[in-house]
Amino acid sequence: MAEESLDAFLESSRNLVDEVLDRWLPGEPECGELALAMRHIVMSGGKRFRPALVLLGCRDVGGRDEDALGAAAAMEMVHAYSLLHDDLPCMDDASLRRGRPCVHLLYGEAMGVLAGDGLLTLAFEVLARGTPANESIGAMTAALARGAGWDGMVGGQVLDLAAEGCEPDLAQVREIHLGKTAALMATSLRLGALAGGGEAADVDRLELFGRGLGLAFQIVDDVLDESLDPVQMGKDTGADADNNKLTWPGVVGLTQAKADARQLVDESCAHAEGGQATGLLVALAEKVLSRQN
Amino acid sequence: MAEESLDAFLESSRNLVDEVLDRWLPGEPECGELALAMRHIVMSGGKRFRPALVLLGCRDVGGRDEDALGAAAAMEMVHAYSLLHDDLPCMDDASLRRGRPCVHLLYGEAMGVLAGDGLLTLAFEVLARGTPANESIGAMTAALARGAGWDGMVGGQVLDLAAEGCEPDLAQVREIHLGKTAALMATSLRLGALAGGGEAADVDRLELFGRGLGLAFQIVDDVLDESLDPVQMGKDTGADADNNKLTWPGVVGLTQAKADARQLVDESCAHAEGGQATGLLVALAEKVLSRQN
Numbered sequence A, B: 001m002a003e004e005s006l007d008a009f010l011e012s013s014r015n016l017v018d019e020v021l022d023r024w025l026p027g028e029p030e031c032g033e034l035a036l037a038m039r040h041i042v043m044s045g046g047k048r049f050r051p052a053l054v055l056l057g058c059r060d061v062g063g064r065d066e067d068a069l070g071a072a073a074a075m076e077m078v079h080a081y082s083l084l085h086d087d088l089p090c091m092d093d094a095s096l097r098r099g100r101p102c103v104h105l106l107y108g109e110a111m112g113v114l115a116g117d118g119l120l121t122l123a124f125e126v127l128a129r130g131t132p133a134n135e136s137i138g139a140m141t142a143a144l145a146r147g148a149g150w151d152g153m154v155g156g157q158v159l160d161l162a163a164e165g166c167e168p169d170l171a172q173v174r175e176i177h178l179g180k181t182a183a184l185m186a187t188s189l190r191l192g193a194l195a196g197g198g199e200a201a202d203v204d205r206l207e208l209f210g211r212g213l214g215l216a217f218q219i220v221d222d223v224l225d226e227s228l229d230p231v232q233m234g235k236d237t238g239a240d241a242d243n244n245k246l247t248w249p250g251v252v253g254l255t256q257a258k259a260d261a262r263q264l265v266d267e268s269c270a271h272a273e274g275g276q277a278t279g280l281l282v283a284l285a286e287k288v289l290s291r292q293n
Helices: A002-024 A028-042 A049-060 A065-086 A103-107 A109-130 A134-148 A153-162 A170-195 A200-227 A248-252 A254-271 A278-290 B002-024 B028-042 B049-060 B065-086 B103-107 B109-130 B134-148 B153-162 B170-195 B200-227 B248-252 B254-271 B278-290
Strands: none
Touching: A002 A049, A002 A065, A002 A109, A002 A278, A028 A065, A028 A103, A028 A109, A028 B153, A049 A065, A049 A170, A049 A200, A049 A278, A065 A109, A065 A134, A065 A153, A065 A170, A065 B109, A103 A109, A109 A134, A109 B065, A109 B109, A109 B134, A109 B153, A134 A153, A134 A170, A134 B109, A134 B134, A153 A170, A153 B028, A153 B109, A170 A200, A170 A248, A200 A248, A200 A254, A200 A278, A248 A254, A254 A278, B002 B049, B002 B065, B002 B109, B002 B278, B028 B065, B028 B103, B028 B109, B049 B065, B049 B170, B049 B200, B049 B278, B065 B109, B065 B134, B065 B153, B065 B170, B103 B109, B109 B134, B134 B153, B134 B170, B153 B170, B170 B200, B170 B248, B200 B248, B200 B254, B200 B278, B248 B254, B254 B278
16 A cells, blocks of 8 residues: 555656756757766666655655755755766776766766766756745755765765775764765755755654665665676676675675664654654655665 | 055955855864865965955945855855866866865875865855855855856866867857856856845846956966966966867967957946945956966
């Protein structure tokens, strides 16, 4: 029941967000290869998981989807920029992303950097111009910047690179995953709740839900990276081991990693209680745990 | 007279902005090499020209300096990020910036990318949290993103790279310079005027001033690049020719380039009429024209 309505929500959410993304991204005739590169990474069939979190955060506090669509598109653009820069030769040197060749292989390394810069910048414009509640834009902009910046995602990426080849250490892996993955998911819930006009306590509660969920999401990602082939994942797999990345199962083993993800999801779901989208949030958390790619 | 008070303004503006930048940038113990890299490029004695434009835009509409300090610091962070990314091996492959080795030479190429990402992101946080007028933050965020993004600075950088080795063409050089340099200067004036609560007509007028001034600034930069040595400029010079860059004097010659800069400054100064900081704006434009480094 809940599972069925989650799938319906995810499909309608993806359609809504894809439309907003398409409207905001530059077009090819006016802006040439830069537009092609930005569109290549964004419009390549991602799951739109972060936008869905934004819309759920908004619904959970009683807001309407249209209040949060700007923030939802912004989160997807930030996510896409992070993929572009992470895949660069000087970072993870990846070749495959979302089942297609990386932007830097198609358009060159400089364009990989610049298209990422363009997406990160555009995210803030879409957030500012696509959010009806003008009085909330300041808090939302600050939250997005904090979650994506030196104390969030960028900081996590720096830790991740610095930890390559280091001795396995759970506290360190946790900090990397909190920064690289959980920060942006927590921010997605926070932005949605702010866009929907939520009370401070609900905004914080939903952010905690997103943080635990994000950590579980990344643990599952590590587990899948060890288990699947690139076609199933749509990106390079086994890359963590090849790059000497610290991973959760690399520290505690596959079985314990799965148990840890289960526990994190259970703890997150406690934060999903009491709002207006509890059922969908819990169903989404269960889906994260059981995802196969 | 005006010149003397301009110098006093620039010094006090620089001190104010340096203090705000220092307060917002991450510190070394909490955030390690990322903090060092971000501080290396920002706290390296730049002229703080864009922040000065922000404060002047604010003063010109009757605002107080403290209304615009967040936006001023944000503009400097965006400028610094653009220097980091422009200097990367896959872009201009520079070695010297603001008289010091480039970040990617000191901390590696990945850190050059990530420190830039961190600065661009932090700029939006500082703008949002450092602007007292909450109702203006949406418009300011959108303006900063537009000026810095695919239709502004990032777009200009893409055109610049694509034009390397092309036949000299004045319309093309103009478009590159408008994007790479003038967009951010125009945005600086716009943000200042918005932060100061200016009327729409004044906001647009000041943006036009900044646009013309920015174009003149870049023409003078091209002229100096052909004429000075690296120690005088504090960055690699002759690099434009080495990289087969399209430059203004490369198309029209040095004499005509200087005449064009003069005319642009005169046209800009017409837009400086009628506000409360006309004298300082005009003096600043004259200083741009006569600068030696």
